[in-house]
Amino acid sequence: MASSILSDCSSSATSRLLPLRRALLAPAPCRFRPTTAPAPPRRPLFVAAQLPLLPRTRGMASVSAATAAASTDSATVSADACAKIIDGKLVAKQISEEIAVEIAKMKDAIGVVPGLAVILVGSRKDSQTYVRNKKKACEAVGIKSYEVNLPEDSSEDEVLKHIATFNSDPSVHGILVQLPLPHHMNDENILNAVSIEKDVDGFHPLNIGRLAMQGRDPFFVPCTPKGCMELLHRYGVEIKGKRAVVIGRSNIVGMPAALLLQKANATVSIVHSNTKKPEEITRQADIVIAAVGVANLVRGSWIKPGAAIIDVGINPVDDPESPRGYRLVGDVCYEEVSKIAGLITPVPGGVGPMTIAMLLSNTLESAKRIHKFK
Numbered sequence: 200m201a202s203s204i205l206s207d208c209s210s211s212a213t214s215r216l217l218p219l220r221r222a223l224l225a226p227a228p229c230r231f232r233p234t235t236a237p238a239p240p241r242r243p244l245f246v247a248a249q250l251p252l253l254p255r256t257r258g259m260a261s262v263s264a265a266t267a268a269a270s271t272d273s274a275t276v277s278a279d280a281c282a283k284i285i286d287g288k289l290v291a292k293q294i295s296e297e298i299a300v301e302i303a304k305m306k307d308a309i310g311v312v313p314g315l316a317v318i319l320v321g322s323r324k325d326s327q328t329y330v331r332n333k334k335k336a337c338e339a340v341g342i343k344s345y346e347v348n349l350p351e352d353s354s355e356d357e358v359l360k361h362i363a364t365f366n367s368d369p370s371v372h373g374i375l376v377q378l379p380l381p382h383h384m385n386d387e388n389i390l391n392a393v394s395i396e397k398d399v400d401g402f403h404p405l406n407i408g409r410l411a412m413q414g415r416d417p418f419f420v421p422c423t424p425k426g427c428m429e430l431l432h433r434y435g436v437e438i439k440g441k442r443a444v445v446i447g448r449s450n451i452v453g454m455p456a457a458l459l460l461q462k463a464n465a466t467v468s469i470v471h472s473n474t475k476k477p478e479e480i481t482r483q484a485d486i487v488i489a490a491v492g493v494a495n496l497v498r499g500s501w502i503k504p505g506a507a508i509i510d511v512g513i514n515p516v517d518d519p520e521s522p523r524g525y526r527l528v529g530d531v532c533y534e535e536v537s538k539i540a541g542l543i544t545p546v547p548g549g550v551g552p553m554t555i556a557m558l559l560s561n562t563l564e565s566a567k568r569i570h571k572f573k
């Protein structure tokens with residue numbers, strides 16, 4: 200059911216949500232020219248590279264001078280110096296194509312096809328859609344997918360039994376349990392049962408622990424935060440030495456995103472429900488990752504000019520004009536923030552598609568590691 204939060208970032212809409220003080224900007228007209236962004240260059244995941252396309256500079260606090268100098272007018276920027284759009288859908292498509300090539304090579308060389316097992320408990324429409332999309336994405340790149348659908352009232356033991364079967368199946372290289380689980384289940388017991396070598400969601404406490412430690416690396420990085428980092432890298436956003444703010448501290452996004460930014464040598468602050476003056480802290484950031492699940496929380500007045508904004512929120516808001524009766528908005532008030540930021544992800548079409556692309560990447564990585572294929 201969509202929430203009835205207004206989505207025009209009006210003060211009445213958001214001030215009902217959280218006891219956070221904000222100085223509102225008076226929005227000025229800002230129209231995006233429908234230009235086509237050239238494809239980012241191909242490169243392996245997590246190798247720093249710069250895109251030849253960048254926003255017209257205005258502040259550009261988080262983008263290197265070299266890259267900014269390479270700006271072209273062909274990027275998706277408006278005449279009014281609006282932020283450049285980070286096209287997650289396009290990047291996810293490119294990554295999927297890269298993965299398909301690697302999978303074909305592995306199959307030719309050693310006859311192995313990566314396998315991903317997905318366990319879905321219950322009948323939440325959104326979870327069913329995500330699982331269906333994961334399956335389609337697997338098919339498109341040549342990953343074999345295995346699916347288990349269990350009724351809402353299943354026991355924890357039933358889920359554990361399926362996990363144990365997949366743990367010992369050599370054709371399965373990745374296992375994930377779609378979240379959220381029904382309330383009667385203990386997430387921790389279930390996530391702990393997935394073999395860490397096959398934990399392609401990166402949610403096992405040992406994987407998270409290794410992510411948090413200096414000099415250690417997890418087997419897998421959780422998909423959504425990994426996708427956020429990949430977007431920053433592919434769009435040439437310099438992270439080292441920059442100030443980053445992560446809004447939200449969930450186990451699946453906020454906390455691992457903060458750890459990844461720190462690993463990449465940013466100075467990181469986490470803003471959460473008890474943070475005083477979140478807007479003041481956020482305004483110091485060159486990079487903002489918003490992952491709190493509150494529609495339009497982050498306003499234009501929270502943003503440092505030129506900052507890179509990654510919006511992880513996917514919040515349904517009522518919209519009688521949409522065929523679904525609702526539409527999706529992020530945690531960031533796009534209308535306002537896109538006028539201040541240097542780069543911004545849209546919702547939909549930003550981080551969401553990257554979550555699935557990173558799942559494919561983790562599954563391939565797992566198969567390569569298990570079969571010692573370089």
Ligand SMILES: Nc1nc2c(c(=O)[nH]1)N[C@@H](CN(C=O)c1ccc(C(=O)N[C@@H](CCC(=O)O)C(=O)O)cc1)CN2
Nearest residue numbers: 329375376377378379400422423547548549551552554
């Ligand atoms: N086991 C897991 N459970 C959940 C995860 C996860 O990474 N692992 N993340 C989310 C849901 N999720 C994947 O599972 C996911 C969410 C959103 C998208 C996406 O592509 N969103 C689109 C919009 C989709 C729409 O129109 O409805 C977008 O943002 O463009 C992909 C995957 C929670 N559970």
